Amino acid sequence: MNTTLMQEYHAPERAPLVIERFLRDREGVWRQIRLEYGLNALIGQMLASSTAALACYGLVMGSSHSLWQSLASAIKLPVLFLLTLAICLPTLYLFNLLCGGRLSARQALALVLSAITVTATLTLAFAPITLFFMVTAQSYPFFILLNTAILLLTGSVGLSFLVSGMHSMNAQARAEQGATAEQPETVEQLFQSPAPQPRLVSMNLLMIWVLLYGFVGTQLAWTLRPFHGDPSMPFILFRPVESNFYIGVLEMIGRLFH
Amino acid sequence: MVPAQLDRLLGLGAVCLVALGAVLLLLRFSGRAAPGHSRLLLGYPPDLFPAQHLARGGALAALAATQSRLASIERQLPPQSDLSIWLCAFLYELRAIMDTAYRVTVITEIYGRPAQLDRLVAEMQQIEAEIAEHVARRLLARDGDAQAELLDGRLATLRMCVRELAGVAL
Numbered sequence: 001m002n003t004t005l006m007q008e009y010h011a012p013e014r015a016p017l018v019i020e021r022f023l024r025d026r027e028g029v030w031r032q033i034r035l036e037y038g039l040n041a042l043i044g045q046m047l048a049s050s051t052a053a054l055a056c057y058g059l060v061m062g063s064s065h066s067l068w069q070s071l072a073s074a075i076k077l078p079v080l081f082l083l084t085l086a087i088c089l090p091t092l093y094l095f096n097l098l099c100g101g102r103l104s105a106r107q108a109l110a111l112v113l114s115a116i117t118v119t120a121t122l123t124l125a126f127a128p129i130t131l132f133f134m135v136t137a138q139s140y141p142f143f144i145l146l147n148t149a150i151l152l153l154t155g156s157v158g159l160s161f162l163v164s165g166m167h168s169m170n171a172q173a174r175a176e177q178g179a180t181a182e183q184p185e186t187v188e189q190l191f192q193s194p195a196p197q198p199r200l201v202s203m204n205l206l207m208i209w210v211l212l213y214g215f216v217g218t219q220l221a222w223t224l225r226p227f228h229g230d231p232s233m234p235f236i237l238f239r240p241v242e243s244n245f246y247i248g249v250l251e252m253i254g255r256l257f258h
Numbered sequence: 259m260v261p262a263q264l265d266r267l268l269g270l271g272a273v274c275l276v277a278l279g280a281v282l283l284l285l286r287f288s289g290r291a292a293p294g295h296s297r298l299l300l301g302y303p304p305d306l307f308p309a310q311h312l313a314r315g316g317a318l319a320a321l322a323a324t325q326s327r328l329a330s331i332e333r334q335l336p337p338q339s340d341l342s343i344w345l346c347a348f349l350y351e352l353r354a355i356m357d358t359a360y361r362v363t364v365i366t367e368i369y370g371r372p373a374q375l376d377r378l379v380a381e382m383q384q385i386e387a388e389i390a391e392h393v394a395r396r397l398l399a400r401d402g403d404a405q406a407e408l409l410d411g412r413l414a415t416l417r418m419c420v421r422e423l424a425g426v427a428l
Contacts, residue, residue, distance in 0.1 A: 028305030037299050037306065083270075086277035093284055105288035109281070223270070238266045 018045045019121040022114060022161075030168040033110045043106070046113040047082075053120035054078040058227070060127045061147055064134050065229030072237060073227045080224055081116050084217040088112075092209050101201040102173065111165055119158030126150045141256040144228055148249060155217070159210050166206055218245040298349055300329060302360060309364050317375035318363060321356050324379075324386050325349065331393055341396060345389065352382070 022029055032042060054077040062073030093108045103111075133146055221227075222245040229235060243251075299306070301322040302313035312318060328349055335342040359375055366373040 025305055031303075032306065035299050079274075083274060083277060086281050087273070090280045090284060093288065105281075105284035109285065223266070236263070238263045240262065241266075 018042075018049050019117060022118060026165070027168060029114065030165050031172065033107055033114075033165075034169050034172055036104065036106060039106050039110055043110050043113060046110070046117045050081065050113065050117045050120035051078045053117075053124040054081055057120075057123045057127055057130075060130050060134075061227050062229060064143060065226075065231060066235050068235045069226070069229035072235075076224045076227060080217070080221055081120065084213060084220055085109075085112050085116060087216050087220075088209065088213045091212065092206075095205050095209065096201055099202045099205055101205075103201055111162055111169075114165060115158040115162035117158075118161045119154045122154040122157055123150060126154070139256065140228070140231055141252045144252050145249070145256060147228065148252075151221075155214075159213070163203070163206060163210070166201055166203065170201060170203075221245060222248065298329065298346075299353060300326060302356070307360055309360070309367075312363050312367060313360065316363075317373070317379045318356070318359060320379045321352075321359055321375075321382060324382050325352050325356060328352065328386055328389065331390060334397075335393065341393060345393075348385075348389070355382070 029042075032038060055074040058073035058075070058077035059070045061077070062070035089105075089109060089112060092112065093103065093105050096103045096108065130147065130150065134143065137143065223238075223241060225239050226236065302310070302318060304310050307313050313322070328345065332342060332345045332349060335345065355378070359373075359378065362373045363375070
């Protein structure tokens with residue numbers, strides 16, 4: 001069988017490793033989202049791959065404590081990202097409409113899912129490093145801070161990917177608006193007032209949304225903890241809600257250097 | 259399970275339900291980003307259809323040419339007219355046919371048995387010819403109506419002039 005042709009048959013929406021396409025052919029992905037071409041398949045693929053990647057990393061995170069903690073973290077980590085998405089998506093969509101943007105709900109979902117997919121895959125790529133430090137360093141605060149740093153770093157990369165995607169989609173839409181604003185093709189169009197062109201997605205709005213997403217994500221992570229499990233304590237599904245994420249991180253830094 | 263943990267689980271479950279419900283509602287009832295042909299994918303762009311050596315010739319190229327001609331006809335039609343809406347729907351059908359034809363061509367090429375898409379192409383070209391003829395007839399009829407209206411207007415003006423002249427003469 002011709003291998004090259006077999007690879008070519010794997011049209012982008014069928015590629016098994018969706019992240020590879022994201023990193024190699026970003027413009028194609030943004031174009032596919034803008035045209036809403038094969039979007040359901042792409043959304044399904046991103047959902048599956050990000051859930052699998054986050055579940056794997058959750059297993060690694062929880063394995064420092066016990067099997068039950070591993071299983072709980074394997075469920076909690078995908079829930080953390082996908083629930084944050086579900087909580088914040090309506091605001092992104094409605095504020096986009098309010099500002100005259102042209103994003104549909106499916107496009108907004110695909111865009112945010114693309115950011116989560118990048119985050120999830122990068123997080124999974126950090127799994128060997130996490131395992132290495134789990135074996136070589138026994139400090140619980142260090143392990144927590146390491147994982148927090150990894151998730152913050154990968155989350156930031158994912159969100160910057162989302163922002164670059166929005167920039168690219170705006171540029172494509174601007175080019176399309178330029179093309180349609182050419183000379184009228186029929187006599188009728190000469191006498192018709194031009195159709196109002198929807199405004200582009202506001203980047204300021206997107207930045208505010210990214211901040212909101214970050215706040216919701218950190219608060220949800222704090223609510224869903226523990227992800228690692230304190231080795232000196234038995235397995236517990238949820239810790240009592242006390243303090244907040246930021247104070248918790250500062251306390252961990254204090255404990256690390258104590 | 260400790261009651262406090264059960265409470266948290268139930269609370270998170272409720273948040274999940276509300277958030278997922280909102281997302282599903284948005285997906286179900288929100289509109290599309292842009293109406294009409296501006297969202298239609300034309301031809302076989304290389305980033306979405308990598309087998310360009312197949313897409314640039316034969317049946318696939320013929321289908322792409324048919325789609326391109328129909329899309330240009332659709333652009334000539336008044337927006338929101340019944341003909342434009344119908345043609346737009348047909349263009350989406352054609353897009354789905356083109357996608358399937360691409361997949362079939364690539365798969366049959368792998369096994370060394372090129373797909374026989376000639377009948378499909380011929381059928382599409384026949385439909386294209388019928389659509390073009392129908393559109394031309396409709397546009398000409400509309401032009402004829404417009405001419406008739408113009409003549410009626412001129413006739414009415416002339417009648418008014420005649421009436422006024424007759425009044426002056428009396």
